[in-house]
Amino acid sequence: MNTKLTLDFVRETIKEWGTAEQVRSNRIKITTNPENIRIAITAAQDMLLCDRLVTMSSVDNGRTFELIYHLIGPHRMVVSVATELPRDKPEIQSMADYLLPAGIYERQIHDLLGIYFIGHPNLKKIILNEDWPADEHPLRKDWKQNPDTYYGGIKGERV
Amino acid sequence: MAVPMTISQQLVNWARVKSPWITLFNSGACNACDIEVIACLMPRFDVERFGILVKGSPRHADILIVTGHVTLKQASRLRRVWEQIPEPKYVIALGACGASAGAFHGLYHIVDRVENVLPVDVYVAGCPPRPDEIINAVVTCLNLLQEDLVHGGKDWRQKKAFEIHESEKIPGVVTP
Numbered sequence: 001m002n003t004k005l006t007l008d009f010v011r012e013t014i015k016e017w018g019t020a021e022q023v024r025s026n027r028i029k030i031t032t033n034p035e036n037i038r039i040a041i042t043a044a045q046d047m048l049l050c051d052r053l054v055t056m057s058s059v060d061n062g063r064t065f066e067l068i069y070h071l072i073g074p075h076r077m078v079v080s081v082a083t084e085l086p087r088d089k090p091e092i093q094s095m096a097d098y099l100l101p102a103g104i105y106e107r108q109i110h111d112l113l114g115i116y117f118i119g120h121p122n123l124k125k126i127i128l129n130e131d132w133p134a135d136e137h138p139l140r141k142d143w144k145q146n147p148d149t150y151y152g153g154i155k156g157e158r159v
Numbered sequence: 160m161a162v163p164m165t166i167s168q169q170l171v172n173w174a175r176v177k178s179p180w181i182t183l184f185n186s187g188a189c190n191a192c193d194i195e196v197i198a199c200l201m202p203r204f205d206v207e208r209f210g211i212l213v214k215g216s217p218r219h220a221d222i223l224i225v226t227g228h229v230t231l232k233q234a235s236r237l238r239r240v241w242e243q244i245p246e247p248k249y250v251i252a253l254g255a256c257g258a259s260a261g262a263f264h265g266l267y268h269i270v271d272r273v274e275n276v277l278p279v280d281v282y283v284a285g286c287p288p289r290p291d292e293i294i295n296a297v298v299t300c301l302n303l304l305q306e307d308l309v310h311g312g313k314d315w316r317q318k319k320a321f322e323i324h325e326s327e328k329i330p331g332v333v334t335p
Contacts, residue, residue, distance in 0.1 A: 138267030152231030
């Protein structure tokens with residue numbers, strides 16, 4: 001159980017769906033396609049013994065949306081399953097039914113970056129104000145505050 | 160243009176200057192400024208010997224101390240607190256956040272500065288400001304209060320726009 005997870009073993013396991021690289025001594029990054037994300041996470045859980053989700057991170061790098069699932073197991077190696085989504089159609093299969101804690105992270109990412117998770121049971125607002133416009137996502141690089149819209153009960157231009 | 164005052168008014172004004180009551184409002188700050196205000200009340204600085212009291216209710220207060228960048232949710236609450244303070248009222252924006260949101264400038268969930276929500280009389284620099292600077296800000300407010308009493312209101316120190324000469328104006332257009 002406590003055997004160390006090696007890069008060669010990870011490469012061998014996931015060679016059909018993606019590439020792996022050692023980004024730090026305790027972290028292996030797996031890059032895959034959005035279509036294969038479910039298979040890759042299932043494989044990481046079953047074969048690489050990464051049974052827990054640490055966090056989900058996402059970033060808008062100007063060209064695409066990067067989405068990373070960070071998984072950890074009893075071998076104390078973090079396996080980061082990374083994928084890139086196109087800006088014009090940011091959609092991906094939800095992992096909420098398989099990885100339960102992923103659901104709440106996906107709601108947050110849906111709020112802030114506008115990535116749509118297909119099959120999520122409850123994709124509601126979680127972090128933004130109730131009256132925030134549904135089509136505005138504040139962590140996108142091209143987002144600008146509209147002075148004519150109410151955000152959190154107030155509107156207006158910043159001085 | 161000094162305004163003549165009755166004896167009772169003079170008495171009220173004397174009492175106002177002698178004992179300013181303040182209320183503290185945290186509009187999303189990191190609590191460092193609040194702790195510095197509390198340090199003012201502790202025995203080392205002990206502002207109560209000058210008659211400065213911190214009141215829980217804004218209806219009892221003369222001076223509002225606002226700490227922090229104003230988050231979108233807190234903006235309407237802050238405005239409501241300010242509206243409940245009886246005139247004459249003064250606002251102190253504490254710290255770098257109160258002046259320009261500091262490290263948080265330009266974020267999506269804030270209104271950037273206290274002045275976007277209500278008129279501020281005194282800014283205090285620092286992150287957080289020292290207790291003696293906060294006492295100095297309260298004293299500055301009292302000096303402003305005395306000057307306002309002489310001038311009969313706050314209008315004399317409002318920022319005025321440039322005045323346009325009669326010959327430059329478009330005939331028939333009324334500018335406020």
